Amino acid sequence: VLGLLAAATVWRLPVTSDLSLFLPRAATVKQQVLLEQLNQGTGNRLLLAAISGGGAAERARTSRALTAALGDSPRFLRVANGARELSGPERDLLLRNRYLLSPRVDADRFRPESLRRSLERRLEELRSPASAFTKDLLARDPTGELWAILARLQQGPSPSRRDGVWASRDGGRALMVLYTHAPGTALDAQEAAQTELRRTFRRVRAAPGLRLELTGPGVFGVQARERIRREATRLSIAGSLGVALLLLVLFRSPRVLLLAALPLATGVLAGMWAVWAAFGAIHGITIAFGVTLLGLAIDYPLHLLSHIRGGQPPPRALASVWPTLRLGVLTTAVAFAVLITTDFRGLMQLGLFSATGLLAAAAVTRWGLPPLCRDGLAGAPPRPRLTRLLRPSAPMTALVLTAAAVAAVALARGLPGHLERDLQALSPVPGDELARFRALQGQLGTPDIRRFLVVTGDSRQQALRRTEALRGRLQALQHEGLIERFRTPADVLPSLATQRRRQRALPERHRLAANLDEATSGLPFRAHLFEPFLDDVATARSQPLLRLDDLAGTFLHARTASLLAPVADGSAALVPLMGLSGDPAAVAEVRGRFPDPGVRFLDLKAETERLVSGFLAAGASRLALGAAVLALLVGAALRSWRRLAGVVLPVGLALVTTAGALVLLGERLTIFHTVALLLVFGITVDYSLFFGRPEAAAVDRERTLRALTTCMASTLLVFGALAASAIPVLHQTGLTAALGVASGFLLAMTLSPRLSGR
Amino acid sequence: VLLLAPLPAAAGDWGLADLMTRLGEVPRYRATFRETKHLAVLSEPLVQEGTLLYEAPGHLRKVVTSPHEKIYDIRGDTLTISSPEEGVRRVDIGDHPLLRSFVTTLRGILSGDRAALADSYRLRLEGGAAEWTLRLTPTDPALRERIREVEVHGSGARIEVVKTVEADGDYSRLAIRQGDGD
Numbered sequence: 001v002l003g004l005l006a007a008a009t010v011w012r013l014p015v016t017s018d019l020s021l022f023l024p025r026a027a028t029v030k031q032q033v034l035l036e037q038l039n040q041g042t043g044n045r046l047l048l049a050a051i052s053g054g055g056a057a058e059r060a061r062t063s064r065a066l067t068a069a070l071g072d073s074p075r076f077l078r079v080a081n082g083a084r085e086l087s088g089p090e091r092d093l094l095l096r097n098r099y100l101l102s103p104r105v106d107a108d109r110f111r112p113e114s115l116r117r118s119l120e121r122r123l124e125e126l127r128s129p130a131s132a133f134t135k136d137l138l139a140r141d142p143t144g145e146l147w148a149i150l151a152r153l154q155q156g157p158s159p160s161r162r163d164g165v166w167a168s169r170d171g172g173r174a175l176m177v178l179y180t181h182a183p184g185t186a187l188d189a190q191e192a193a194q195t196e197l198r199r200t201f202r203r204v205r206a207a208p209g210l211r212l213e214l215t216g217p218g219v220f221g222v223q224a225r226e227r228i229r230r231e232a233t234r235l236s237i238a239g240s241l242g243v244a245l246l247l248l249v250l251f252r253s254p255r256v257l258l259l260a261a262l263p264l265a266t267g268v269l270a271g272m273w274a275v276w277a278a279f280g281a282i283h284g285i286t287i288a289f290g291v292t293l294l295g296l297a298i299d300y301p302l303h304l305l306s307h308i309r310g311g312q313p314p315p316r317a318l319a320s321v322w323p324t325l326r327l328g329v330l331t332t333a334v335a336f337a338v339l340i341t342t343d344f345r346g347l348m349q350l351g352l353f354s355a356t357g358l359l360a361a362a363a364v365t366r367w368g369l370p371p372l373c374r375d376g377l378a379g380a381p382p383r384p385r386l387t388r389l390l391r392p393s394a395p396m397t398a399l400v401l402t403a404a405a406v407a408a409v410a411l412a413r414g415l416p417g418h419l420e421r422d423l424q425a426l427s428p429v430p431g432d433e434l435a436r437f438r439a440l441q442g443q444l445g446t447p448d449i450r451r452f453l454v455v456t457g458d459s460r461q462q463a464l465r466r467t468e469a470l471r472g473r474l475q476a477l478q479h480e481g482l483i484e485r486f487r488t489p490a491d492v493l494p495s496l497a498t499q500r501r502r503q504r505a506l507p508e509r510h511r512l513a514a515n516l517d518e519a520t521s522g523l524p525f526r527a528h529l530f531e532p533f534l535d536d537v538a539t540a541r542s543q544p545l546l547r548l549d550d551l552a553g554t555f556l557h558a559r560t561a562s563l564l565a566p567v568a569d570g571s572a573a574l575v576p577l578m579g580l581s582g583d584p585a586a587v588a589e590v591r592g593r594f595p596d597p598g599v600r601f602l603d604l605k606a607e608t609e610r611l612v613s614g615f616l617a618a619g620a621s622r623l624a625l626g627a628a629v630l631a632l633l634v635g636a637a638l639r640s641w642r643r644l645a646g647v648v649l650p651v652g653l654a655l656v657t658t659a660g661a662l663v664l665l666g667e668r669l670t671i672f673h674t675v676a677l678l679l680v681f682g683i684t685v686d687y688s689l690f691f692g693r694p695e696a697a698a699v700d701r702e703r704t705l706r707a708l709t710t711c712m713a714s715t716l717l718v719f720g721a722l723a724a725s726a727i728p729v730l731h732q733t734g735l736t737a738a739l740g741v742a743s744g745f746l747l748a749m750t751l752s753p754r755l756s757g758r
Numbered sequence: 759v760l761l762l763a764p765l766p767a768a769a770g771d772w773g774l775a776d777l778m779t780r781l782g783e784v785p786r787y788r789a790t791f792r793e794t795k796h797l798a799v800l801s802e803p804l805v806q807e808g809t810l811l812y813e814a815p816g817h818l819r820k821v822v823t824s825p826h827e828k829i830y831d832i833r834g835d836t837l838t839i840s841s842p843e844e845g846v847r848r849v850d851i852g853d854h855p856l857l858r859s860f861v862t863t864l865r866g867i868l869s870g871d872r873a874a875l876a877d878s879y880r881l882r883l884e885g886g887a888a889e890w891t892l893r894l895t896p897t898d899p900a901l902r903e904r905i906r907e908v909e910v911h912g913s914g915a916r917i918e919v920v921k922t923v924e925a926d927g928d929y930s931r932l933a934i935r936q937g938d939g940d
Contacts, residue, residue, distance in 0.1 A: 057877060083900075123804070126797060126799075126800070126804060127804050128839075129860045129861075130857045131795070131797070132924065135797065135928070138799055161835065161850055161851075162835075524800045524801050524804070525799065526798075526799055526801045527801070529799055
């Protein structure tokens with residue numbers, strides 16, 4: 001049944017993987033825009049391809065063949081290799097709408113004198129070696145509106161070329177820029193696109209020696225998922241095997257393995273279902289973090305099983321363990337549940353997941369397991385070996401306390417510098433891969449867009465009109481060198497007002513014809529050559545205005561839509577400022593130029609860091625609140641200041657010691673460390689409660705000790721294996737939990753009995 | 759290797775290899791030119807005159823003096839265009855296939871770089887050393903979309919006319935008269 005449930009959960013559960021985890025419910029405009037950018041922006045659809053090996057001509061030929069072969073693929077929005085700037089559909093669209101889009105269209109443009117100037121310029125172009133391009137469009141577009149539009153779209157440095165296609169600066173690699181249809185976070189679709197790209201490359205490459213190198217956010221995403229899956233599977237198999245071996249040796253019964261796993265599995269499922277029922281979807285990271293926290297539930301059955309003695313019915317064991325276990329479970333669950341009161345979706349989900357999961361796991365241990373071990377386990381009769389070995393001596397206590405003090409000092413001194421707010425640092429992408437991507441990006445001039453103006457309005461049209469009003473000042477910034485260039489959604493999608501104004505500037509056909517006659521007199525153009533021009537202008541006078549939907553199916557749609565974000569009450573237009581330096585003076589200068597209503601300055605990285613900080617702060621404050629609630633509950637249940645101290649002190653010291661040890665090891669504390677600290681919190685509560693409880697007989701004390709040692713050893717095995725990983729998420733979680741479990745065990749062992757008066 | 763290959767199309771003992779070798783021996787080249795462009799969109803041909811300068815291996819300079827002053831200067835893959843009206847403009851030759859073929863072809867012919875020419879064209883030589891015609895037919899599909907044929911007439915190491923016929927039938931004729939002394 002459990003297996004079926006598990007299968008159903010895995011298949012049916014909608015898992016989200018965006019950054020909404022970090023987003024508070026009452027998100028600001030900037031935060032909404034940030035989220036939209038990180039999830040849907042063109043930046044994360046970018047793939048950069050480099051073809052190396054063979055000769056320059058072979059590489060160029062392969063680049064062309066690959067571009068042609070992928071041109072029709074629905075998986076790619078754009079495939080560019082530098083041979084042709086715009087593909088067919090884009091060019092057609094711009095050409096069709098050129099009189100609505102061209103910034104040069106005004107009433108003056110079609111007077112005889114301006115027409116004459118345009119025509120003379122065309123004639124000069126026809127004399128040049130590049131006459132073919134002018135010739136192609138001369139009859140339709142003698143005033144050169146398409147070129148005016150393209151000039152605005154294609155600002156910025158163009159990459160170097162070799163044999164007509166983009167190449168690295170040293171010429172050794174042919175370069176391509178691709179945009180996938182799927183966002184970079186849709187990993188399955190990303191993987192499919194990348195596979196198609198690689199397969200097509202192998203089919204069309206001009207020589208077998210040519211190699212394809214692929215990089216970009218989507219590639220990183222797919223690789224990271226692959227690596228995490230592989231590594232997590234490998235390490236958890238190793239850890240589980242270790243635990244299984246340990247349990248087999250201790251209990252000499254394979255059935256124990258199943259019994260030990262049952263509460264944990266139930267807890268995970270219950271947690272997922274609860275989050276799903278409450279939120280409609282579960283965040284991928286919630287599952288990962290939640291499962292980490294539920295590592296706590298491994299201990300529950302171990303306590304029970306350790307107290308079952310040969311020939312005795314399980315209820316006896318239960319009666320001895322359950323009161324202490326119940327207190328531990330309830331208090332920890334309440335402490336975690338406090339996370340639900342935060343404003344962050346991720347923390348709310350995590351709180352619900354872990355609290356529900358823990359309660360479910362405890363319930364299975366209490367009511368599910370005893371019937372399953374009715375016939376009794378042949379538990380080995382305990383010898384008081386552990387009791388002697390682990391008797392807390394004065395020197396041992398001193399040693400443990402000294403270690404805790406050292407760690408506390410290290411933490412107090414090093415914490416401010418060791419908090420990690422950069423999301424990039426959480427990414428499992430190895431640094432050298434990122435550097436390679438950045439290098440290619442630099443050579444191709446596809447900028448890492450980081451700073452924006454966010455222009456909001458009640459409607460998309462208002463946002464666009466406001467954006468258009470900024471153009472003059474933006475161009476001034478460019479001329480002054482404060483920014484290299486900028487981009488606005490109005491480049492391809494002017495406001496309807498602007499389009500209408502241009503449309504009204506177009507002369508009637510007979511007037512244009514007369515002006516043209518006057519302009520061409522004495523020039524060697526063939527008679528009636530410009531009929532298509534007259535037709536096009538006549539059509540444009542009454543053509544429907546261009547809307548976002550009209551761009552569908554072209555790369556221009558993605559480019560424009562990614563710069564238009566819906567916000568809570570209205571619409572926002574984004575204006576990326578490329579090449580703006582991080583120098584605070586420059587940033588302040590740029591900000592100061594735009595005091596307009598509805599215009600904000602957004603730094604993606606700073607805003608993300610602010611979000612993460614807020615998230616960490618909310619987590620920390622709720623954890624403190626949870627700890628207070630826990631102290632109250634424990635105090636109320638135990639009705640003894642001494643026993644309360646026996647729980648609170650080891651727990652507090654364990655957290656401080658673990659965090660201090662991490663700082664001493666040179667770790668920068670991330671959210672993964674923080675979540676693992678929650679686990680340490682829960683585990684140490686249980687350890688302290690069990691170590692601190694009065695035991696009647698020596699044999700019971702030995703059983704409790706044996707149970708606790710088994711718990712500690714199995715948790716260490718599982719998380720120690722993770723700590724060995726090179727992937728940040730796994731390493732950080734594993735290391736923190738392993739350190740915490742070890743220090744929590746030692747602190748509870750040395751402090752709890754003494755403080756509790758035993 | 760290509761230069762040493764036997765030439766079945768050779769007339770007499772004058773072959774493509776000989777022509778290329780002769781052309782390749784010229785280190786410097788200075789000439790006046792007259793270019794006539796016949797375009798379907800125009801009722802009369804466009805005429806330009808000026809001087810042409812070539813320095814082995816890759817520097818090519820076309821100075822137009824009439825009807826408007828304009829200088830095209832090509833080094834490597836960069837074309838610099840300067841004129842009194844428009845100032846100086848730099849163009850990456852790779853951006854424009856037609857421009858690129860114009861440059862590589864002219865440069866290939868002037869320097870006798872048979873390999874470069876054979877990369878994009880099928881070559882056919884007619885006539886003898888005293889009077890020859892080299893026909894270049896594009897093999898590259900992208901180039902074939904634009905250019906039907908390039909025809910070069912010459913005598914010995916001297917190039918006299920380069921005629922480029924575009925795919926739509928438009929053509930340009932570049933008549934070169936080599937200066938004395940250079």
